[in-house]
Amino acid sequence: MKGEVLFSLRNVSKTFPGAAAPVLSRVSLDIREGECLLIAGSNGSGKTLLMRIIAGLLEPSEGEVLFRGLPAGRQEAAIRRETGLVFQDPDAQIVGETVEEDAAFGPSNLGLSKEEIRERVDRALAAFGLEEKRRSPPRRLSGGEKRRLAAAGILAMGCSVVIMDEPFANLDWPGVVQTLEIIRGLKEAGKTVLILTHELEKTLALAERLVILHRGLIRDDGEPAAVLDRLNREWGVRDPRRNYAEVKDCSWL
Ligand SMILES: Nc1ncnc2c1ncn2[C@@H]1O[C@H](COP(=O)(O)OP(=O)(O)OP(=O)(O)O)[C@@H](O)[C@H]1O
Ligand SMILES: [Mg+2]
Numbered sequence: 001m002k003g004e005v006l007f008s009l010r011n012v013s014k015t016f017p018g019a020a021a022p023v024l025s026r027v028s029l030d031i032r033e034g035e036c037l038l039i040a041g042s043n044g045s046g047k048t049l050l051m052r053i054i055a056g057l058l059e060p061s062e063g064e065v066l067f068r069g070l071p072a073g074r075q076e077a078a079i080r081r082e083t084g085l086v087f088q089d090p091d092a093q094i095v096g097e098t099v100e101e102d103a104a105f106g107p108s109n110l111g112l113s114k115e116e117i118r119e120r121v122d123r124a125l126a127a128f129g130l131e132e133k134r135r136s137p138p139r140r141l142s143g144g145e146k147r148r149l150a151a152a153g154i155l156a157m158g159c160s161v162v163i164m165d166e167p168f169a170n171l172d173w174p175g176v177v178q179t180l181e182i183i184r185g186l187k188e189a190g191k192t193v194l195i196l197t198h199e200l201e202k203t204l205a206l207a208e209r210l211v212i213l214h215r216g217l218i219r220d221d222g223e224p225a226a227v228l229d230r231l232n233r234e235w236g237v238r239d240p241r242r243n244y245a246e247v248k249d250c251s252w253l
Contacts (some may be wrong), residue, residue: 042236084154199241
Protein backbone atom coordinates (compact mmCIF):
# COMPACT_ATOMS: atom_id res chain seq x y z
CA MET A 1 0.00 0.00 0.00
CA LYS A 2 1.35 3.41 -0.98
CA GLY A 3 1.23 6.60 1.10
CA GLU A 4 -1.53 8.79 2.43
CA VAL A 5 -4.85 9.04 0.57
CA LEU A 6 -4.76 12.14 -1.65
CA PHE A 7 -8.11 12.03 -3.38
CA SER A 8 -11.06 10.13 -2.03
CA LEU A 9 -14.26 9.81 -4.04
CA ARG A 10 -17.23 8.54 -2.11
CA ASN A 11 -20.32 7.38 -3.96
CA VAL A 12 -19.85 10.00 -6.65
CA SER A 13 -22.59 10.18 -9.26
CA LYS A 14 -23.09 12.59 -12.14
CA THR A 15 -26.35 13.11 -13.97
CA PHE A 16 -26.97 15.66 -16.69
CA PRO A 17 -30.40 17.26 -16.99
CA GLY A 18 -32.50 15.46 -19.55
CA ALA A 19 -30.19 12.43 -19.68
CA ALA A 20 -31.84 9.04 -19.22
CA ALA A 21 -29.11 7.56 -17.02
CA PRO A 22 -26.31 8.88 -14.82
CA VAL A 23 -22.98 9.17 -16.64
CA LEU A 24 -21.14 8.24 -13.43
CA SER A 25 -22.77 6.04 -10.80
CA ARG A 26 -21.67 5.62 -7.19
CA VAL A 27 -17.97 5.83 -7.97
CA SER A 28 -15.83 5.23 -4.88
CA LEU A 29 -12.10 5.48 -5.30
CA ASP A 30 -9.09 6.28 -3.13
CA ILE A 31 -5.99 7.61 -4.86
CA ARG A 32 -2.88 7.35 -2.73
CA GLU A 33 0.29 9.39 -2.80
CA GLY A 34 2.96 7.85 -5.06
CA GLU A 35 0.55 5.52 -6.78
CA CYS A 36 0.54 4.93 -10.55
CA LEU A 37 -3.06 4.19 -11.36
CA LEU A 38 -4.52 3.34 -14.73
CA ILE A 39 -8.22 3.91 -15.34
CA ALA A 40 -9.37 2.09 -18.46
CA GLY A 41 -12.69 2.22 -20.20
CA SER A 42 -14.15 2.39 -23.68
CA ASN A 43 -15.40 5.58 -25.39
CA GLY A 44 -18.12 7.20 -23.33
CA SER A 45 -17.42 5.16 -20.20
CA GLY A 46 -16.92 8.36 -18.17
CA LYS A 47 -13.12 8.77 -18.01
CA THR A 48 -12.96 12.45 -18.90
CA LEU A 49 -15.86 13.32 -16.58
CA LEU A 50 -14.16 11.41 -13.79
CA MET A 51 -10.93 13.34 -14.36
CA ARG A 52 -12.83 16.64 -14.30
CA ILE A 53 -14.52 15.69 -11.03
CA ILE A 54 -11.26 14.59 -9.40
CA ALA A 55 -9.56 17.83 -10.47
CA GLY A 56 -12.44 19.93 -9.15
CA LEU A 57 -13.48 21.21 -12.59
CA LEU A 58 -16.90 19.58 -12.38
CA GLU A 59 -19.27 19.17 -9.44
CA PRO A 60 -20.70 15.73 -8.78
CA SER A 61 -24.50 15.50 -8.61
CA GLU A 62 -24.20 13.22 -5.59
CA GLY A 63 -21.46 11.96 -3.32
CA GLU A 64 -18.32 13.71 -2.16
CA VAL A 65 -14.72 14.28 -3.16
CA LEU A 66 -12.08 14.71 -0.47
CA PHE A 67 -8.56 16.02 -0.98
CA ARG A 68 -6.18 15.05 1.82
CA GLY A 69 -9.21 14.22 3.94
CA LEU A 70 -10.93 17.60 3.49
CA PRO A 71 -13.84 18.48 1.20
CA ALA A 72 -12.32 19.23 -2.23
CA GLY A 73 -14.59 22.27 -2.67
CA ARG A 74 -12.60 24.05 0.05
CA GLN A 75 -9.21 22.87 -1.24
CA GLU A 76 -9.38 24.36 -4.73
CA ALA A 77 -6.15 26.36 -4.53
CA ALA A 78 -4.16 23.40 -3.15
CA ILE A 79 -5.57 21.05 -5.78
CA ARG A 80 -4.70 23.51 -8.55
CA ARG A 81 -1.17 23.96 -7.24
CA GLU A 82 -0.45 20.28 -6.71
CA THR A 83 -2.32 18.70 -9.60
CA GLY A 84 -1.17 18.91 -13.21
CA LEU A 85 -3.65 17.97 -15.90
CA VAL A 86 -3.04 16.84 -19.45
CA PHE A 87 -6.35 17.19 -21.26
CA GLN A 88 -7.57 14.85 -23.96
CA ASP A 89 -8.02 17.87 -26.22
CA PRO A 90 -4.70 19.75 -26.06
CA ASP A 91 -6.23 22.87 -27.68
CA ALA A 92 -8.34 23.25 -24.55
CA GLN A 93 -5.32 24.10 -22.41
CA ILE A 94 -3.30 26.50 -24.52
CA VAL A 95 -2.83 29.75 -22.60
CA GLY A 96 0.28 31.40 -24.05
CA GLU A 97 1.07 33.28 -27.26
CA THR A 98 4.31 31.34 -27.63
CA VAL A 99 5.44 27.89 -26.56
CA GLU A 100 7.75 29.27 -23.86
CA GLU A 101 5.10 31.63 -22.54
CA ASP A 102 2.64 28.75 -22.39
CA ALA A 103 5.05 26.51 -20.45
CA ALA A 104 5.78 29.41 -18.07
CA PHE A 105 2.13 30.05 -17.23
CA GLY A 106 1.86 27.49 -14.39
CA PRO A 107 5.18 28.28 -12.68
CA SER A 108 4.58 32.04 -12.97
CA ASN A 109 1.59 31.61 -10.64
CA LEU A 110 3.77 30.09 -7.94
CA GLY A 111 5.55 33.27 -6.91
CA LEU A 112 8.95 32.12 -8.21
CA SER A 113 11.76 34.39 -9.38
CA LYS A 114 12.15 35.13 -13.11
CA GLU A 115 15.39 33.10 -13.22
CA GLU A 116 13.80 30.11 -11.53
CA ILE A 117 10.87 30.20 -13.98
CA ARG A 118 13.23 30.50 -16.93
CA GLU A 119 15.31 27.56 -15.68
CA ARG A 120 12.28 25.37 -15.12
CA VAL A 121 10.84 26.20 -18.55
CA ASP A 122 14.18 25.52 -20.26
CA ARG A 123 14.47 22.15 -18.55
CA ALA A 124 10.88 21.17 -19.35
CA LEU A 125 11.06 22.23 -23.01
CA ALA A 126 14.31 20.29 -23.39
CA ALA A 127 12.78 17.20 -21.77
CA PHE A 128 10.00 17.25 -24.34
CA GLY A 129 12.10 18.22 -27.38
CA LEU A 130 10.37 21.57 -27.82
CA GLU A 131 13.36 23.94 -27.59
CA GLU A 132 13.34 24.72 -31.29
CA LYS A 133 9.68 25.66 -31.14
CA ARG A 134 9.94 27.91 -28.13
CA ARG A 135 8.96 31.07 -30.03
CA SER A 136 6.23 29.41 -32.11
CA PRO A 137 2.55 30.03 -31.42
CA PRO A 138 1.22 26.89 -29.67
CA ARG A 139 -1.78 26.71 -32.01
CA ARG A 140 0.59 26.01 -34.88
CA LEU A 141 2.07 22.93 -33.19
CA SER A 142 0.98 19.46 -34.26
CA GLY A 143 -1.44 17.55 -32.01
CA GLY A 144 1.38 15.49 -30.51
CA GLU A 145 3.53 18.57 -29.92
CA LYS A 146 0.64 20.35 -28.17
CA ARG A 147 0.29 17.39 -25.84
CA ARG A 148 4.01 17.50 -25.11
CA LEU A 149 3.71 21.21 -24.38
CA ALA A 150 0.96 20.51 -21.84
CA ALA A 151 3.20 17.95 -20.16
CA ALA A 152 6.14 20.38 -20.22
CA GLY A 153 4.02 22.98 -18.40
CA ILE A 154 3.25 20.44 -15.68
CA LEU A 155 6.88 19.44 -15.37
CA ALA A 156 7.81 23.11 -15.00
CA MET A 157 5.20 23.55 -12.26
CA GLY A 158 6.60 20.65 -10.24
CA CYS A 159 3.14 19.25 -9.42
CA SER A 160 3.02 16.23 -7.10
CA VAL A 161 0.04 14.71 -8.90
CA VAL A 162 -0.24 14.31 -12.66
CA ILE A 163 -3.49 13.28 -14.31
CA MET A 164 -3.38 12.47 -18.01
CA ASP A 165 -6.47 11.95 -20.13
CA GLU A 166 -5.66 9.79 -23.17
CA PRO A 167 -2.01 10.87 -23.17
CA PHE A 168 -1.16 8.83 -26.27
CA ALA A 169 -3.87 10.10 -28.61
CA ASN A 170 -2.26 11.45 -31.78
CA LEU A 171 1.30 10.54 -30.76
CA ASP A 172 3.65 8.70 -33.08
CA TRP A 173 5.86 5.90 -31.80
CA PRO A 174 8.73 8.17 -30.64
CA GLY A 175 6.12 10.40 -28.99
CA VAL A 176 4.62 7.43 -27.13
CA VAL A 177 8.07 6.32 -25.96
CA GLN A 178 8.90 9.85 -24.85
CA THR A 179 5.63 10.11 -22.92
CA LEU A 180 6.25 6.74 -21.27
CA GLU A 181 9.72 7.85 -20.26
CA ILE A 182 8.26 10.98 -18.72
CA ILE A 183 5.70 8.90 -16.83
CA ARG A 184 8.48 6.63 -15.61
CA GLY A 185 10.47 9.70 -14.54
CA LEU A 186 7.45 11.06 -12.65
CA LYS A 187 7.04 7.72 -10.89
CA GLU A 188 10.70 7.60 -9.96
CA ALA A 189 10.40 11.10 -8.56
CA GLY A 190 7.63 9.79 -6.28
CA LYS A 191 4.79 11.63 -8.02
CA THR A 192 1.26 10.34 -8.06
CA VAL A 193 0.27 9.47 -11.62
CA LEU A 194 -3.24 8.85 -12.85
CA ILE A 195 -3.71 7.83 -16.47
CA LEU A 196 -7.11 7.55 -18.10
CA THR A 197 -6.97 5.70 -21.37
CA HIS A 198 -8.30 2.92 -23.53
CA GLU A 199 -4.76 2.28 -24.81
CA LEU A 200 -3.91 -0.16 -22.04
CA GLU A 201 -1.03 -1.86 -23.78
CA LYS A 202 1.11 1.28 -23.64
CA THR A 203 1.03 1.82 -19.89
CA LEU A 204 0.17 -1.44 -18.20
CA ALA A 205 3.78 -2.23 -17.40
CA LEU A 206 4.09 1.05 -15.48
CA ALA A 207 0.84 0.81 -13.54
CA GLU A 208 0.51 -0.76 -10.12
CA ARG A 209 -3.23 -0.66 -10.19
CA LEU A 210 -5.89 -0.98 -12.87
CA VAL A 211 -9.44 0.30 -12.57
CA ILE A 212 -12.07 -0.61 -15.16
CA LEU A 213 -14.80 1.93 -15.84
CA HIS A 214 -17.79 0.89 -17.93
CA ARG A 215 -20.95 2.94 -18.44
CA GLY A 216 -20.06 5.15 -15.50
CA LEU A 217 -19.54 2.32 -13.02
CA ILE A 218 -16.32 0.94 -11.59
CA ARG A 219 -16.37 -2.71 -12.58
CA ASP A 220 -13.03 -3.76 -11.16
CA ASP A 221 -10.11 -2.30 -9.24
CA GLY A 222 -6.91 -4.09 -8.35
CA GLU A 223 -3.55 -5.46 -9.37
CA PRO A 224 -3.36 -5.25 -13.19
CA ALA A 225 -2.75 -8.94 -13.98
CA ALA A 226 -5.58 -10.05 -11.70
CA VAL A 227 -7.99 -7.48 -13.16
CA LEU A 228 -7.11 -8.56 -16.71
CA ASP A 229 -7.74 -12.20 -15.77
CA ARG A 230 -11.23 -11.21 -14.67
CA LEU A 231 -12.11 -8.97 -17.67
CA ASN A 232 -15.63 -9.19 -18.96
CA ARG A 233 -15.91 -8.72 -22.75
CA GLU A 234 -18.92 -6.46 -22.28
CA TRP A 235 -16.76 -3.83 -20.60
CA GLY A 236 -15.18 -2.98 -23.94
CA VAL A 237 -11.61 -3.25 -22.65
CA ARG A 238 -9.25 -5.60 -24.42
CA ASP A 239 -6.58 -7.66 -22.69
CA PRO A 240 -3.38 -6.67 -24.48
CA ARG A 241 -1.42 -9.73 -23.33
CA ARG A 242 -1.70 -11.20 -26.77
CA ASN A 243 0.97 -12.66 -28.94
CA TYR A 244 1.83 -10.61 -32.00
CA ALA A 245 4.75 -12.84 -33.01
CA GLU A 246 3.43 -13.29 -36.53
CA VAL A 247 1.89 -10.90 -39.04
CA LYS A 248 -1.29 -12.96 -39.24
CA ASP A 249 -1.79 -12.34 -35.48
CA CYS A 250 -1.71 -8.57 -35.98
CA SER A 251 -5.43 -8.09 -36.02
CA TRP A 252 -7.86 -6.69 -33.51
CA LEU A 253 -10.75 -8.72 -34.92
N1 LIG B 1 -22.35 17.97 -20.75
C1 LIG B 1 -22.84 16.74 -20.97
N2 LIG B 1 -24.17 16.54 -21.07
C2 LIG B 1 -24.67 15.29 -21.27
N3 LIG B 1 -23.93 14.19 -21.39
C3 LIG B 1 -22.59 14.34 -21.30
C4 LIG B 1 -21.97 15.61 -21.08
N4 LIG B 1 -20.63 15.44 -21.03
C5 LIG B 1 -20.42 14.12 -21.21
N5 LIG B 1 -21.59 13.45 -21.38
C6 LIG B 1 -21.76 12.00 -21.58
O1 LIG B 1 -21.09 11.30 -20.55
C7 LIG B 1 -20.54 10.09 -21.05
C8 LIG B 1 -19.10 9.97 -20.62
O2 LIG B 1 -18.33 10.97 -21.27
P1 LIG B 1 -16.75 11.05 -21.12
O3 LIG B 1 -16.31 12.18 -21.97
O4 LIG B 1 -16.38 11.07 -19.70
O5 LIG B 1 -16.31 9.66 -21.77
P2 LIG B 1 -14.83 9.10 -21.99
O6 LIG B 1 -14.73 7.79 -21.25
O7 LIG B 1 -13.83 10.14 -21.68
O8 LIG B 1 -14.84 8.78 -23.56
P3 LIG B 1 -13.66 8.90 -24.67
O9 LIG B 1 -12.85 7.63 -24.58
O10 LIG B 1 -14.42 8.97 -25.95
O11 LIG B 1 -12.87 10.14 -24.38
C9 LIG B 1 -20.73 10.12 -22.56
O12 LIG B 1 -21.79 9.27 -22.91
C10 LIG B 1 -21.05 11.56 -22.85
O13 LIG B 1 -21.93 11.69 -23.94
MG1 LIG C 1 -12.45 11.11 -22.71
